[in-house]
Amino acid sequence: MKSYLTHLECTNCNQNFSADQVQTICCACGKVLFARYDLEKVKQYWQKSHLLQRPHNIWRWFEIMPVLDSKHVVSLGEGGTPLLRAQALGEKHRAEQLYIKDEGLNPTGSFKARGLSAAVSKAKELGVKTIAIPSAGNAAAALSAYGSRAKMEIHVFMPNDTPAMMMREATVYDATLHLVDGLINQAGQQLRESSENWFDVSTLKEPYRAEGKKTMGLELAEQFDWVLPDAIIYPTGGGTGIVGMWKAFEELEQIGWIDGQRPKMISVQAEGCAPIVQAFESGADHAELWPDAQTIAPGIRVPAAIADYLILQIIRDSNGTALTVSDSEIHTAIYEMANQEGVFAAPEGAATYAAYKKLLTSKTLQPEEKAVLFNTGTGMKTPDLVALPS
Numbered sequence: 001m002k003s004y005l006t007h008l009e010c011t012n013c014n015q016n017f018s019a020d021q022v023q024t025i026c027c028a029c030g031k032v033l034f035a036r037y038d039l040e041k042v043k044q045y046w047q048k049s050h051l052l053q054r055p056h057n058i059w060r061w062f063e064i065m066p067v068l069d070s071k072h073v074v075s076l077g078e079g080g081t082p083l084l085r086a087q088a089l090g091e092k093h094r095a096e097q098l099y100i101k102d103e104g105l106n107p108t109g110s111f112k113a114r115g116l117s118a119a120v121s122k123a124k125e126l127g128v129k130t131i132a133i134p135s136a137g138n139a140a141a142a143l144s145a146y147g148s149r150a151k152m153e154i155h156v157f158m159p160n161d162t163p164a165m166m167m168r169e170a171t172v173y174d175a176t177l178h179l180v181d182g183l184i185n186q187a188g189q190q191l192r193e194s195s196e197n198w199f200d201v202s203t204l205k206e207p208y209r210a211e212g213k214k215t216m217g218l219e220l221a222e223q224f225d226w227v228l229p230d231a232i233i234y235p236t237g238g239g240t241g242i243v244g245m246w247k248a249f250e251e252l253e254q255i256g257w258i259d260g261q262r263p264k265m266i267s268v269q270a271e272g273c274a275p276i277v278q279a280f281e282s283g284a285d286h287a288e289l290w291p292d293a294q295t296i297a298p299g300i301r302v303p304a305a306i307a308d309y310l311i312l313q314i315i316r317d318s319n320g321t322a323l324t325v326s327d328s329e330i331h332t333a334i335y336e337m338a339n340q341e342g343v344f345a346a347p348e349g350a351a352t353y354a355a356y357k358k359l360l361t362s363k364t365l366q367p368e369e370k371a372v373l374f375n376t377g378t379g380m381k382t383p384d385l386v387a388l389p390s
C-alpha cells in the first residue's frame, strides 16, 4: 500500500505547504489547510478490487490517507461501522429508505476516533512527542487513547462541566486533564496560552483529523455500492465530519469511483447553540460567535468553528439546509431511536432523527428520499440523560 499524499493546500488562498513537517493553519491567511494527493496516479493504480482483501477500518483507504509509512499507523480498529436500516422509524413516516450510520461502535465510543487515529499517526510520523487538544469531551477521550498507544505525552483541555465519563477516559489513559471555566473555544485559548510547544490538534486547525473523518464518506459510498444517498443529516459542531465527507466525495469522483451526484448535506445544531444555522439563514459566508451556548449535546456545544466558511459553502453547494432542534426534542429522539431501532444514540446523534422529523413536516425532505442519520457516538457516555427505572 502506498499513500499518494503530495502536499497541503490552503482552502482559502490556495497557497501550498510541505506535508513533511508539522503544520497547522495557513501561515498566510490563517485558514484551513487540506491534504492533497496525486489523484491522477491514484486513478491509474488503485482499483476497487484492491479493497477486497483489506480490513474494514479507516486505513483500507491508504492511497488517499496522509501517512506515508504504514509502520506509523496508530490504530484501534476505528471505522468500518454499520449502516443500519431504520425500518421501524422509517415506517412511522412512510419513509422506506432511512438509515443510521452508527458511529457509536468506534473505539472510545465516537467518530472522533477516526480523526484522531489519522492525526496521531501523522504526528508520530513527523516526530511529535507531546500533543494537546481543546475538546468538548469526545475528542479528548480519543486523543488520550491514541496518544497513549503512540507513547506521547498528552494534554487535554475541556469545559469543567464536560460529561464525567469523558473526564474519566482522559484520566484512565493517563492524559493530563486541564479543566476550563468556559466552553471549547475558551479551552483552545487556554491551551494556546499554556502551551510549551505542544502540538495542538484543534479540529480543522490540524489538517489530518479531517482526513480521518472523510472515511465516513468513503464508507458510505462503498456501503451504498458507489451511489450516494439523497441526504446526509449530520450534527454539526466544528464541522469536521461535513467538511471531511464532502472532500471524500470530490476525491472519489476525481478517481472515477462515483459520478457527480451528491447528497444534500444537512447540518443540525441545538437551539441553544446554532451559529451555522444562523449564518445559513442570514446568507452569511461566516458565522458569528454564539453567546452563552447551551445544550445537552456536548459535541455540538461549539460556539465558533474555524471552518464555518467551508461548512456553509458545502451546505449551499449541495442544496442542503441547516436547522435547529431543542434539547427536549433530542431527549425524545434518544428514547425513540433506542426503543424502535435498538440504537442507544449520543444526544448529538439523536438530534439528527429529531431534525429528520422536522424536515419531513416542512417538506424539505420527501419520505421517498434515501436519508442517512449520523449517530456520531454512543449514548452510554451520557447515561444521565436517561432515567433510572422507577
Ligand SMILES: *Cc1c(COP(=O)(O)O)cnc(C)c1O
Residues within 6 Å of the ligand: 110, 112, 138, 139, 203, 235, 236, 237, 238, 239, 240, 241, 242, 299, 300, 346, 348, 349, 376, 377
Ligand atoms: C464532536 C462531535 C460532534 C460534532 O462533530 P464535528 O464533525 O466536529 O462537527 C457530533 N457528535 C459527537 C458525538 C461529537 O463528539
